[in-house]
Amino acid sequence: MLTDEQIERYQRHIALKEVGGKGQQRLLDGRVLIIGTGGLGSPAALYLAAAGVGTIGLVDADAVDLTNLQRQVIHFTPDIGRAKVVSAKEKMAAINPGIKVNTYQEWVRADNITGIIGGYDFVIDGTDNFAAKFLINDACVLAGKPYSHAGILRFDGQTITVRPGESACYRCLFPAPPPKDAIPTCSQAGVLGVLPGVLGVIQATEAIKFLLGKGDLLTGWLLIYNALQMRFTKVRVERNPQCPICGEAPSIKELRDEEDAATGCDLEKR
């Protein structure tokens, strides 16, 4: 049962026929895990807290750095040096004291990720490196956990939602991480500060739609965004029968850390 305060707080949601009191209750009963409390995770965490997602997990071992503040909007200047999960939890509690925020001040690894994601309905990948991105994909696919992937660089971003066993996963698209050598780091390549905001809010939207059971998830489509041209492109992505984890003859049957993967923000050598 929603309290009077909740009915007032979530009135704009409740007014939507696709949400209503019932949908708001689903959000309040929902559990979303956000891995990475940085550029993508900041807006996702703020909006999911505001929306009344009842339990939100935050995973990040990092502390706030001055260079983060250009885009990681959940952290403020006085937070420099503080743990990101602690800084983020404070802001979320200030927006909405009625939700529960669980913090995991650690990096995801092959030996801890399955336990962490197990307690959540939906996972948001807001990490910045390929080792984590592949690990999150593999863990979610093996656990059958729906999740949202996003990647960003410079003025470009892309995102896809994965329903394991039903829609294409990250490895259907990219079977293995790019090699470690000669990949520019994010600090070298740069990223427009508002870019992860756009992508992180799309990821939060997917989580909310998933919890509500309304609309169409971004499954089977890779959404590609270019901020300079202000162009959104959707590319159809089918499940890949050769996929090493969700294909017909998967070679990956257990989690491992991608030690050789590039750790930077990465990528396209252009």
Added chain:
Amino acid sequence: MKLLVELNVEDPLYVTVELNGAIMERKNFAVISVKEGDEVEFLYFMGGGRE
């Protein structure tokens, strides 16, 4: 492969090629041919924005 060269895709290791909606296997890049009307998408690796 010629298309990758023509479009100045410097390192094919960093790109996934989709032809008419299907992901092409990297080892076949050299032998896949593209005809008029085919839809080709180049998908690039993108990391995150934390650091």
